[in-house]
Amino acid sequence: MTEELKELESRMSDGKTFNVEDAKKFSRLSSFTTVYQEYLGEKSNYEGLVSMANDPEDVDLQAEAKLELEESIPKMDKLASGVTSKLLPPHEFSDRGCILELRPGAGGQEAMIFTQDLLTMYYKYAQVHRWKCEILSQNESTSGGLVDGSLLIDHPGAYDRLRHEAGVHRVQRVPQTEVKGRVHTSTAAVVVLPKIEEGADEGERKFAGDELRIDVMRASGSGGQHVNTTESAVRITHIPTGIVVINQDERSQHKNKAKALMVLRARLAEKERLEKVQKERAERRDQVSSTDRSDKIRTYNFSQNRVTDHRCGLSLHDLSGCMNGESLDQVIDAVEAKETELQSLRLIEDLEHVNK
Amino acid sequence: MPRIDSKTISQATKFSRFLPWLLRASRGSIVEAKKELRWIKSELPRSKWERACQARHRLVPLQYILGSQPFAHDLTIKCRPNVLIPRNDTEDWCVELEQILCDIRKPLKALDVCSGSGCISLSLVSSRAKFSHVYGIDVSRDALELANENLRINSHQLQRSNPKCIMKYVRGDILNEKLSEILGTGAKSWDIIVSNPPYITVDELASSSLEKSVKLYEPMLALEGDLEFYDELVKLTIEAQARAFVFELGNIRQAKRVAELLHLKDSSWIFGIRRDSGGIRNVIGWKRDSEFTSLDKLCHEQLQ
Numbered sequence: 001m002t003e004e005l006k007e008l009e010s011r012m013s014d015g016k017t018f019n020v021e022d023a024k025k026f027s028r029l030s031s032f033t034t035v036y037q038e039y040l041g042e043k044s045n046y047e048g049l050v051s052m053a054n055d056p057e058d059v060d061l062q063a064e065a066k067l068e069l070e071e072s073i074p075k076m077d078k079l080a081s082g083v084t085s086k087l088l089p090p091h092e093f094s095d096r097g098c099i100l101e102l103r104p105g106a107g108g109q110e111a112m113i114f115t116q117d118l119l120t121m122y123y124k125y126a127q128v129h130r131w132k133c134e135i136l137s138q139n140e141s142t143s144g145g146l147v148d149g150s151l152l153i154d155h156p157g158a159y160d161r162l163r164h165e166a167g168v169h170r171v172q173r174v175p176q177t178e179v180k181g182r183v184h185t186s187t188a189a190v191v192v193l194p195k196i197e198e199g200a201d202e203g204e205r206k207f208a209g210d211e212l213r214i215d216v217m218r219a220s221g222s223g224g225q226h227v228n229t230t231e232s233a234v235r236i237t238h239i240p241t242g243i244v245v246i247n248q249d250e251r252s253q254h255k256n257k258a259k260a261l262m263v264l265r266a267r268l269a270e271k272e273r274l275e276k277v278q279k280e281r282a283e284r285r286d287q288v289s290s291t292d293r294s295d296k297i298r299t300y301n302f303s304q305n306r307v308t309d310h311r312c313g314l315s316l317h318d319l320s321g322c323m324n325g326e327s328l329d330q331v332i333d334a335v336e337a338k339e340t341e342l343q344s345l346r347l348i349e350d351l352e353h354v355n356k
Numbered sequence: 357m358p359r360i361d362s363k364t365i366s367q368a369t370k371f372s373r374f375l376p377w378l379l380r381a382s383r384g385s386i387v388e389a390k391k392e393l394r395w396i397k398s399e400l401p402r403s404k405w406e407r408a409c410q411a412r413h414r415l416v417p418l419q420y421i422l423g424s425q426p427f428a429h430d431l432t433i434k435c436r437p438n439v440l441i442p443r444n445d446t447e448d449w450c451v452e453l454e455q456i457l458c459d460i461r462k463p464l465k466a467l468d469v470c471s472g473s474g475c476i477s478l479s480l481v482s483s484r485a486k487f488s489h490v491y492g493i494d495v496s497r498d499a500l501e502l503a504n505e506n507l508r509i510n511s512h513q514l515q516r517s518n519p520k521c522i523m524k525y526v527r528g529d530i531l532n533e534k535l536s537e538i539l540g541t542g543a544k545s546w547d548i549i550v551s552n553p554p555y556i557t558v559d560e561l562a563s564s565s566l567e568k569s570v571k572l573y574e575p576m577l578a579l580e581g582d583l584e585f586y587d588e589l590v591k592l593t594i595e596a597q598a599r600a601f602v603f604e605l606g607n608i609r610q611a612k613r614v615a616e617l618l619h620l621k622d623s624s625w626i627f628g629i630r631r632d633s634g635g636i637r638n639v640i641g642w643k644r645d646s647e648f649t650s651l652d653k654l655c656h657e658q659l660q
Contacts, residue, residue: 140390142371216444216633223445223634224606225556225579227567230381230392230418232444251395252426253444254451 032083039079046072091160092273093194098159099136099266100151100192105168107186110175112145114300115188117323118169119149122162124325131155136259137249144176150263152195159194164311164335166192168295173302183303187296193266194273213237216253236260243267298331307331312338360384377409381418381569392418399424415569417441428454428479431510435473438498440578442475445632446552446604449654450476453550453602454483456650463488463521467596469530469551469589470494472578474503476550481521482513489546492525493538496577500525530588535595546596548648551589552604554581560606586610590617593641600648602640611639615659628655 049072052058052065102119104111119138126133131153138149153162170187178184217233233248234256245267247260299308300319307322308315314334321327360379368375368386374396375389382388396408399422408421419425419435419442427433427442428451435441457464463486468477471492481490494500503525507514514523528538536543556579560566570579586603593601605611608629615627618641628651630638640655642648 142367142386221567221634222560222565222606223632224443224604224637225440225552225554226560226565226570226606226634228417228419228441228443228570228574229567230395231388248391250426252447254428254447255426 035079035082039076039083042072042076042079046076091163093163093269094160095156096159097132097152097154097156097195098162098192099195099263100153100162100165100190101263102146102149102151103189103191104146104148105187105189107171107184109141109143109145109177110171110184111186111188112141112147113176114169114171114186115146115149116144117171118188118190119146119151121323121325121328122151122153122165124323125328126151126153126155126158126325128325129155131158135249136263137247152262154195159192161332163192164297164332164339165190167297170296170299171302172299191270193263193270195262196265196269207238211239213239214257217248232256234260236264238264238268241268241271243271309335311335374405374409377413381412381415395422415572417569417573420573425475427475429482430513431475431478431482431506433473433475433478433506434502434509436498436502437573438496438575439502440472440499440552440574442473445634445637446476447479448632449602449604449630449638450479451483452654453651454480454485456653457485457548458483459650460485460647462486462647463518464547465489465545466491466548466550467546467592467598468492469549469592470553470578470585471503471525472496472499472552474506474525476552477503477523478506478510478514480550481518481523482510483517487518487521489522491523491539491542493528493530494525495527495529495531496575497527498575499578500527530592531584535592543595544597546598547600549589549593549596549598549601550603551601553585553589554579555585555604555606555610556580557582557606583610583613586614587617590614590621593618594621599646600640600642600651602638602651602654604638605636608636611636611659614639614641619660626652627659628652629657629659630654631656 046069049065049069052061053069055062055065100119100122102115104115107114116138119135123133123135132155134152134154136150136152139147141147168187168189170185172183172185174181175184175186213236215235215237217231217235221227230251232251232253233246234253235244235246236257237244243264245260245264247256247263250256250259297309297311299306299310300323301308302319304317305319306315306317307319309331312334314331316322316327316330318327318330322331361384364379364384364386365376368379368389371386371390372393374393375386378389378392379386382392392412393409395418396405396412400408411421412418417435420437423435425433425435425442428447433442457480465488466477466480468474468480468490469492471477471494474492477490477492481487492500492503494503507523507525514521526538528535530538534543554577556566558580561571561580586605589601589603603614611627611629615625618625618627622643624644625641626644626649627639627641629636630640638654639659640651642651
């Protein structure tokens with residue numbers, strides 16, 4: 001594999017046939033080589049340390065090397081998994097921003113309050129990373145919490161980082177509304193959509209004239225100068241798929257329409273991606289477990305100050321840190337590592353299958 | 357005005373002590389009232405919330421209470437009593453018009469007649485369409501003052517899209533003055549005329565088709581009018597030697613009047629009408645074989 005890499009590299013460094021494809025390939029390749037070189041460096045360091053640790057002549061050196069080995073091993077593990085993840089094909093929308101859509105599940109009022117908490121968590125998470133972030137819509141329930149909410153994180157790569165958040169999140173706590181002090185279990189669902197840029201974006205789809213139905217919601221009447229209503233809600237129906245997007249948070253009807261179109265594009269792109277993934281799965285009759293299942297992915301247990309991700313089995317005992325966005329990365333890191341592991345296992349299986 | 361039942365009021369009170377004040381303007385809809393409350397809270401300092409909500413209960417337009425209305429491409433249009441508030445329906449056709457005009461390469465000269473807050477002319481200049489001169493004409497000094505303020509506060513957006521465009525708001529009474537009396541030697545050779553003149557008829561003013569908040573708080577000068585304005589707009593279009601126009605209006609008679617008069621003067625004009633969910637909204641015209649033939653994309657129907 002190193003040879004293959006070198007060959008590609010030398011071909012790149014020729015600089016004779018330089019085009020956009022090559023440039024893309026090159027940037028992927030060079031980012032791989034950086035990680036790979038780091039890994040090789042650490043490996044040779046490790047090997048040196050091992051031989052030192054086995055040196056029967058110098059006892060002091062032996063002890064020191066053992067200490068250093070303790071640091072080196074986890075470092076190498078991390079680099080190794082970095083190498084593997086770089087080798088896997090990148091996700092289709094990996095360089096995009098994302099839209100998070102949140103909805104309460106089972107649990108009534110408490111589920112709505114938890115939906116609000118999750119929205120706040122992701123908002124703070126984006127702030128921690130200094131990512132451009134905007135609440136697209138939040139439909140408050142009269143007695144607290146959210147009936148639905150959505151958040152735009154307009155930062156390249158945000159989709160790749162947050163796509164593991166899709167699924168059902170479960171909360172276990174004594175709700176504010178509970179008088180007898182019992183612990184309730186409620187859920188909220190998170191959907192993660194890629195942000196499709198308008199205009200220059202290759203991924204942008206053009207809508208045919210009869211593909212969309214755009215309704216502005218307002219009081220009946222002759223409109224124009226006759227009314228000065230503040231109602232600015234826009235509803236867009238994508239007729240072929242029946243997807244309906246409503247936006248009403250902005251005072252400007254024009255902005256509501258632009259936002260609704262953005263959400264519609266995102267939903268269509270994600271829908272198409274999921275269909276593709278499902279088709280591929282059906283083709284390979286894939287029964288391997290994966291990290292993007294739609295069932296319960298994580299539990300937030302308030303009384304134990306614990307967050308458990310069911311996909312990677314990680315339990316983090318820093319619930320408040322997670323809810324204010326600071327330690328959510330630890331959970332996401334673990335899920336990503338798990339995904340890399342599963343994917344590379346599958347890749348190896350595939351390769352073995354081909355070799356047979 | 358439908359009566360608001362006590363259940364809705366108590367539900368609103370539970371959410372916020374301000375919310376019941378907003379139910380009247382939103383015709384009993386808690387969802388709408390909550391949105392207005394959120395806007396009030398996010399745009400005004402806490403000390404003004406209570407008075408703002410009480411003013412809204414008297415049906416003062418929210419745009420006057422907050423002092424502004426967003427319009428088209430990130431424009432903030434200041435709003436004040438005595439000047440008409442920009443409408444969503446107007447924004448709609450402005451945005452559609454700009455998308456058509458941006459295919460024309462040559463920078464255009466546009467005249468905004470009855471310019472009010474300036475929302476139409478400012479949105480044109482802040483769009484991707486190219487303009488060399490855009491003038492607004494209005495009879496009201498309050499409107500001119502406000503349009504000039506809006507020109508100032510949105511100068512960044514205008515600079516970005518049309519840095520070389522010359523914009524100006526001029527006082528003029530189109531019912532009594534010719535264009536040459538208003539603009540002097542600059543009255544000739546304009547490309548396109550846009551206008552949202554007063555078009556609510558006396559009958560309509562007396563009927564319930566007019567929202568109470570409009571009737572109580574917006575200037576009659578900007579609302580009440582009929583064919584007399586469209587007659588003058590036709591004369592003005594001819595005098596300015598324009599090859600296209602888009603006028604907002606309230607009924608089909610006004611559209612037909614424009615088409616008839618202009619056709620009499622010059623048979624090379626083509627006319628269309630544009631509708632929105634409230635009914636007929638615009639009459640649009642362009643000269644055959646001019647660069648404005650793509651304006652037919654704005655029309656739902658040909659006239660004549």
